[in-house]
Amino acid sequence: MHTQQQAASENSSMMTGRKTKMKVHPERKKEERAFWIFASPWIIGFILFTGGPMVASLWLSFTNYDVVSSPRFTGLDNFISLFQDTLFFKSLSVTTYYVVLAVPFTIVLSLLLAVLLNQKIKGLFIFRTLFYAPSIVSGVSIAFLWSWLLNPDFGFVNNVLHEWFGLAGLGWFTDAKLVVPSMVLMQLTSLGGTMVIFLASLQSLPKDLYEAADIDGAGSFRKFFNITMPLISPVILFNTIMAIISSFQIFTQAYVITKGGPEWNSYFYVYYLFDTAFSQFRMGYASAQAWILFLLIFALTMLSLTLSKRYVHYEYTSRK
Amino acid sequence: MTQLRKMLLLTVTLILACSVILAGCGSSSETSTGKDSGKVEISWLVTSNPAKQPWYEQTVKDFEATHPNIKVKLMTFPYAQIDQKIQTMISGKNMADVWSANWSEAGFATFNQLGVLLDMTPYMEKEPDVVKGINPRLLDIYKVDGKTYGMPMLNYGTFLFYNKDLLDQAGVAYPTTDWEDTSWNWDRMVEYGLKLTDKGKQQYGLLYDETANKRAWLFGGDFFSEDAYKTGKMGEPQLLNNPKNAEAIQKNAELVLKHKISPNPSQTEAMTQLGNPFMTGKVAMMISGGWGFQNFKKAEFRWGAAALPNIEGRQIPLYVDPWNIYKHTKHPEEAWTFVKYLMDPKGAAKAYAENTGATPVFDELLTNWYADTAKAMDMKPEQVKQLNEGVVKYGRESDNHLIAKFDSILKTTNQTMSAVYNGTKSVEDGLKDIDKNLRSLNLE
Numbered sequence: 001m002h003t004q005q006q007a008a009s010e011n012s013s014m015m016t017g018r019k020t021k022m023k024v025h026p027e028r029k030k031e032e033r034a035f036w037i038f039a040s041p042w043i044i045g046f047i048l049f050t051g052g053p054m055v056a057s058l059w060l061s062f063t064n065y066d067v068v069s070s071p072r073f074t075g076l077d078n079f080i081s082l083f084q085d086t087l088f089f090k091s092l093s094v095t096t097y098y099v100v101l102a103v104p105f106t107i108v109l110s111l112l113l114a115v116l117l118n119q120k121i122k123g124l125f126i127f128r129t130l131f132y133a134p135s136i137v138s139g140v141s142i143a144f145l146w147s148w149l150l151n152p153d154f155g156f157v158n159n160v161l162h163e164w165f166g167l168a169g170l171g172w173f174t175d176a177k178l179v180v181p182s183m184v185l186m187q188l189t190s191l192g193g194t195m196v197i198f199l200a201s202l203q204s205l206p207k208d209l210y211e212a213a214d215i216d217g218a219g220s221f222r223k224f225f226n227i228t229m230p231l232i233s234p235v236i237l238f239n240t241i242m243a244i245i246s247s248f249q250i251f252t253q254a255y256v257i258t259k260g261g262p263e264w265n266s267y268f269y270v271y272y273l274f275d276t277a278f279s280q281f282r283m284g285y286a287s288a289q290a291w292i293l294f295l296l297i298f299a300l301t302m303l304s305l306t307l308s309k310r311y312v313h314y315e316y317t318s319r320k
Numbered sequence: 321m322t323q324l325r326k327m328l329l330l331t332v333t334l335i336l337a338c339s340v341i342l343a344g345c346g347s348s349s350e351t352s353t354g355k356d357s358g359k360v361e362i363s364w365l366v367t368s369n370p371a372k373q374p375w376y377e378q379t380v381k382d383f384e385a386t387h388p389n390i391k392v393k394l395m396t397f398p399y400a401q402i403d404q405k406i407q408t409m410i411s412g413k414n415m416a417d418v419w420s421a422n423w424s425e426a427g428f429a430t431f432n433q434l435g436v437l438l439d440m441t442p443y444m445e446k447e448p449d450v451v452k453g454i455n456p457r458l459l460d461i462y463k464v465d466g467k468t469y470g471m472p473m474l475n476y477g478t479f480l481f482y483n484k485d486l487l488d489q490a491g492v493a494y495p496t497t498d499w500e501d502t503s504w505n506w507d508r509m510v511e512y513g514l515k516l517t518d519k520g521k522q523q524y525g526l527l528y529d530e531t532a533n534k535r536a537w538l539f540g541g542d543f544f545s546e547d548a549y550k551t552g553k554m555g556e557p558q559l560l561n562n563p564k565n566a567e568a569i570q571k572n573a574e575l576v577l578k579h580k581i582s583p584n585p586s587q588t589e590a591m592t593q594l595g596n597p598f599m600t601g602k603v604a605m606m607i608s609g610g611w612g613f614q615n616f617k618k619a620e621f622r623w624g625a626a627a628l629p630n631i632e633g634r635q636i637p638l639y640v641d642p643w644n645i646y647k648h649t650k651h652p653e654e655a656w657t658f659v660k661y662l663m664d665p666k667g668a669a670k671a672y673a674e675n676t677g678a679t680p681v682f683d684e685l686l687t688n689w690y691a692d693t694a695k696a697m698d699m700k701p702e703q704v705k706q707l708n709e710g711v712v713k714y715g716r717e718s719d720n721h722l723i724a725k726f727d728s729i730l731k732t733t734n735q736t737m738s739a740v741y742n743g744t745k746s747v748e749d750g751l752k753d754i755d756k757n758l759r760s761l762n763l764e
Contacts, residue, residue: 066434067407067410067411067434068410068411068434068435068436081762085760085762086760087760144593147593148590148593151586151590152586153586153587153590154587154590171586173586174586174738174742176739259731259734260731260735261734261735261738262735262738262739262742263735263736263738263739264735267735275728275731278403278404278407279403279425279426279725279727279728280725280728280763281407281430281434281725
């Protein structure tokens with residue numbers, strides 16, 4: 001599809017190029033107008049609610065703005081004080097720690113889940129629904145659910161550990177060393193979205209390669225690692241990048257359950273940003289924080305794309 | 321490849337963009353000039369609360385009936401959203417004309433520092449009768465540099481609530497309502513707590529869910545300087561300068577770690593998530609704000625209220641909510657007229673006290689309130705009067721209303737305090753950490 005589409009689009013652009021030189025076909029012109037009309041709600045929305053504010057926040061990041069008085073230009077002051085701010089580095093380091101744990105956790109588990117849900121078994125429909133269901137529940141509810149499951153004194157998990165295995169429970173959210181891993185564990189109920197994308201890609205894989213492998217006598221593992229993995233590698237890349245982005249933006253769990261504690265060990269980057277903006281009224285500083293996060297994620301995305309060239313195969317992605 | 325990369329980039333940009341900007345998506349309310357027939361419209365911002373809603377609506381209706389040329393637009397928002405709403409309205413320069421600065425996380429000092437509160441002194445000088453019958457101590461709270469920026473409308477003190485059933489079972493006498501009684505001291509309270517704690521039933525002797533600074537207040541300590549409360553700027557933290565701070569925190573940590581009569585922070589939080597822990601009947605004594613008088617009326621057990629333990633130099637938190645006027649209001653005269661109406665002890669203020677059960681500030685309303693509250697607790701009205709007068713005598717306005725951006729200060733403090741109450745950090749190290757972290761807050 002990809003190559004075909006590309007060819008098609010090149011083709012059509014060549015055609016338009018040629019036609020503009022001569023005379024634009026009235027049908028063509030009509031189509032173009034229709035395109036702009038249909039796309040306009042999105043374009044206007046983007047400019048007004050996304051593009052505009054982004055430009056504004058870039059400007060604000062060089063100012064001192066407390067919401068009431070008008071912004072005062074301060075040059076690079078915000079960025080300079082950010083790099084002297086211990087809490088900034090603390091929040092960046094706990095967030096990075098979370099990303100490093102959460103991304104592999106999410107990708108491996110949701111891929112595993114997708115493979116399981118791709119088997120031909122009875123009641124598959126029910127399993128798929130069940131595993132996807134938590135994804136449609138709001139993040140706050142999920143966070144409350146986990147705060148009760150993992151509560152050190154009254155929580156279900158610690159009760160089970162104690163009653164069945166005689167183990168002393170863990171201080172999931174109260175132990176400085178455990179709080180980030182606990183939040184990674186909470187991702188168990190948020191795998192649905194990633195899992196569905198994997199599942200879709202698994203279902204579109206060509207059968208002939210597997211048949212050939214069967215004839216050659218390859219086992220399941222061999223088939224998975226030598227056929228499935230390379231074939232879905234573009235999807236893995238996509239999911240990894242999306243996971244990196246969403247993990248860097250982790251907020252709700254900490255806001256609802258730990259308030260950033262114990263001792264700042266779950267004070268994630270966006271949480272700090274939220275506090276500077278909405279409880280300290282320092283919009284300029286917060287905008288600077290937002291732009292540093294933007295650049296960081298942008299750089300990481302570009303890095304993943306560059307690195308991916310070596311591991312990602314595109315030949316078969318869309319062959320049915 | 322390029323296709324996928326483009327798609328990725330686009331998605332990345334979109335998602336980031338959405339997260340970068342949270343502000344600017346508030347409602348844009350109309351400017352407050354009603355154009356028809358020279359009528360003036362003012363807006364009144366309140367937090368949504370089913371218990372108060374009838375009063376809000378009735379007040380607006382009655383006010384408009386008696387003031388035909390002023391229209392009041394009632395704006396209700398849930399408490400959880402109110403800070404962002406106010407922020408958006410202030411930045412859009414269309415803030416409500418009348419609201420209560422303490423009905424938000426930000427609090428009086430934050431708004432005063434932002435310079436959005438109207439100085440009401442000239443109006444008060446013209447009509448001094450508006451505040452007649454209010455204890456001068458309460459009037460002083462919202463005075464900054466001799467100027468009054470808020471009219472007190474209610475006054476919650478801090479009291480020790482107890483479960484009479486549990487105290488009877490344990491065979492201990494009800495604690496006193498007399499704030500001067502020196503026999504009711506900290507050690508005595510701990511003794512009570514020990515008798516009333518029952519681990520087997522998951523019953524705690526004492527629940528004292530209070531911030532570290534206010535725990536220090538009870539022992540005559542203070543994390544901040546006198547100036548901080550006057551200017552609204554935190555300034556130099558005083559944690560290590562006053563030895564009473566360490567003493568207070570030590571004694572409080574012992575409640576959890578040594579005497580084991582109080583739950584630790586995570587237990588407290590888990591209990592609070594299910595509703596007020598006192599209402600479960602598993603807490604024998606609870607130190608809490610005066611809103612307990614209203615909330616505990618629904619309890620399925622008998623309960624009462626007492627003075628806090630008598631400690632030299634103690635300072636007891638008060639929660640006095642003011643009515644405020646937006647400094648840049650287009651109709652200051654009309655806004656003042658409305659505030660005056662809200663303050664009327666024969667009208668709206670009386671209805672408020674009767675509807676919500678909140679402790680009124682006017683002497684003439686207090687008599688009724690004493691009688692009602694005493695009835696709910698099966699105590700004498702004189703005892704409730706003694707409680708309330710004592711709390712005003714030893715009371716001072718809550719720190720979060722007088723020091724700007726206090727929620728950041730509080731969060732910084734709590735980060736370390738939970739480690740102290742869990743026993744993983746010593747009191748001394750804890751205070752040092754908090755001192756250091758507060759200094760690096762750069763609150764301007």
